[in-house]
Amino acid sequence: MSGQPMVKAENVHKSFGRLEVLRGIDLEVRQGEVCCVIGPSGSGKSTFLRCINHLEKVNAGRIWVDGDLIGYRERGGKLYELREKDVAAQRRGIGMVFQRFNLFPHMTVLENVMEAPLRVRGESKAEVRERALRLLDRVGLSAKVDTYPGQCSGGQQQRVAIARALAMRPKLMLFDEPTSALDPELVGEVLDVMKDLAAEGMTMIVVTHEIGFAREVGDSLVFMDGGVVVESGGPRDVIANPRHERTRSFLKKVL
Numbered sequence: 001m002s003g004q005p006m007v008k009a010e011n012v013h014k015s016f017g018r019l020e021v022l023r024g025i026d027l028e029v030r031q032g033e034v035c036c037v038i039g040p041s042g043s044g045k046s047t048f049l050r051c052i053n054h055l056e057k058v059n060a061g062r063i064w065v066d067g068d069l070i071g072y073r074e075r076g077g078k079l080y081e082l083r084e085k086d087v088a089a090q091r092r093g094i095g096m097v098f099q100r101f102n103l104f105p106h107m108t109v110l111e112n113v114m115e116a117p118l119r120v121r122g123e124s125k126a127e128v129r130e131r132a133l134r135l136l137d138r139v140g141l142s143a144k145v146d147t148y149p150g151q152c153s154g155g156q157q158q159r160v161a162i163a164r165a166l167a168m169r170p171k172l173m174l175f176d177e178p179t180s181a182l183d184p185e186l187v188g189e190v191l192d193v194m195k196d197l198a199a200e201g202m203t204m205i206v207v208t209h210e211i212g213f214a215r216e217v218g219d220s221l222v223f224m225d226g227g228v229v230v231e232s233g234g235p236r237d238v239i240a241n242p243r244h245e246r247t248r249s250f251l252k253k254v255l
């Protein structure tokens with residue numbers, strides 16, 4: 001395992017107007033680690049994920065992904081914001097899966113997975129197509145490649161969204177409550193795909209309410225509340241022996 005963390009966040013602050021949402025987040029995620037993030041609604045989990053790929057700009061603090069400072073260039077102790085095309089290049093290395101799948105409804109499943117690589121890379125259509133088909137096979141959707149998102153279940157659409165993110169060959173995957181919008185019977189099929197990804201060594205940060213998944217698949221568990229990391233550690237440890245009262249009372253509600 002390399003010495004450099006895949007993700008390093010240092011004293012990250014983010015406010016929306018007067019609302020201070022992140023109040024000094026520190027976090028390190030190693031290469032190949034599955035880091036699960038839990039916490040009450042409004043604690044800043046989504047905002048933190050969005051800061052990692054610069055969908056939100058931090059007000060203070062820094063985030064590095066694979067050694068790259070996200071959104072900024074540092075020179076002479078000062079930070080300069082990167083140009084949009086450089087931010088876009090950084091984002092290509094970071095796959096994100098949202099609660100709502102946001103697929104293009106007028107494109108087939110296969111076209112959805114091919115869209116981004118065709119738009120940004122100099123690969124041939126045949127290469128992109130082959131990779132997209134392989135990824136759709138991997139998420140169990142070979143039979144659905146020529147259908148439209150509207151003809152797929154929520155679980156299938158979310159698996160397409162995962163394949164779409166993987167099509168950019170990310171080094172890091174961010175999941176923002178990927179199963180919260182699904183009917184309960186469809187949750188397992190999405191979690192299984194994520195489990196496989198984890199087993200293949202993908203570095204993942206997963207905001208989730210699925211405590212079972214965090215316990216079983218997570219290498220680390222982070223409990224956020226009020227815009228700070230209240231505690232973190234091995235998932236089984238944090239779940240069985242929370243050190244803080246806030247973690248204890250949150251877990252009591254969700255377990």
Ligand SMILES: Nc1ncnc2c1ncn2[C@@H]1O[C@H](COP(=O)(O)OP(=O)(O)OP(=O)(O)O)[C@@H](O)[C@H]1O
Pocket residue numbers: 016019021039040041042043044045046047048
């Ligand atoms: N673009 C925005 N503008 C203003 N307020 C925002 C914005 N994005 C998030 N917020 C506010 O920031 C706070 C934290 O939101 P965030 O979505 O990060 O929390 P969360 O922990 O992910 O919650 P949940 O579990 O409900 O998704 C909330 O009060 C939310 O209303």
